[in-house]
Amino acid sequence: MSDALAEYANGLALWIGALLAMVLAHQHPPRSGARIFWWGATLGLALIAANEVFNIFDRIERAWGDDDYADLLFLCLTPIGLYAACSLEExxxxxxxxxxxxxAFQCISDVIDLSDGDGFLFNYQIPGLEQNLMDVVTDISELIFIETYLFGLGCLLLNxxxxxxxxxxxxA
Structure with a gap:
């Protein structure tokens, strides 16, 4: 599996997540807190999907620093968003x-991603793994947690x- 193909697959999965969040937003009354939350989730997922396909944060990295900061920020904000989503939708x-x-899969994926040896925050590498193999493992681990979140979003929408x-x- 090429690295670009995996990134496009992850990007597509994230765009589907953004679409599900948008559909969830439209299930709530205008100007309600739930609708605002889901529109925020839609925009956030669209931004992450665009980054996955177009490498926005990698381009910013050249100017501002390492993208490990963005990964850690998203990791810290994720439980808040998950709690809000599950609470809003019962x-x-x-x-x-x-x-x-x-x-849990996202945490594992981030540990793998942050251990690729080229990070500003974490400059270590898992022994015995080449960079190309690390890239593939990172992309597969991202796809696993994204797909798990998509399943959860689908369950929320169906419910x-x-x-x-x-x-x-x-x-309702």
């Missing part, structure tokens, strides 16, 4: 578990639509 257990598992149709209890 998430079923399967969605909550998917989000928790996605965050919201089923509540709205009156197929399950809860508020």
């Amino acid at each position: 998430a079923p257990r399967i969605a909550v578990r998917a989000m928790q598992l996605g965050f 919201l639509l089923m509540r709205r149709l009156g197929l399950i209890g809860g508020t």
Whole structure:
């Protein structure tokens, strides 16, 4: 698997996540807190997807410094967003578990990504792994956590639509 192909696959998955977040936003009344949250999530996911495809942060890195800072920032903000999403949507257990598992995979992926030996914050490398192999492992680990989050978002959307149709209890 080429590195560019994996980045495009991750970018596509993130664009799908942005689309799911946008659909979730439109399920709420205008100017509601939930709609604003989901529009923020849509914009955030679109930015991350654009970065994955167009390497925006790598280009900024040349001017400002290492992209490890952005990775750590996203890692720190993710649990807040996941908690808000699951709370706003009265998430079923399967969605909550998917989000928790996605965050665990994201943490593992970031440890792998930050150990690639070229980081400003973490300048070490996992012994025995070449740079090309590290790039592939990083891209695959990113795809795993992104897909897990997509499953969780899909569960949230399905749960919201089923509540709205009156197929399950809860508020819509």
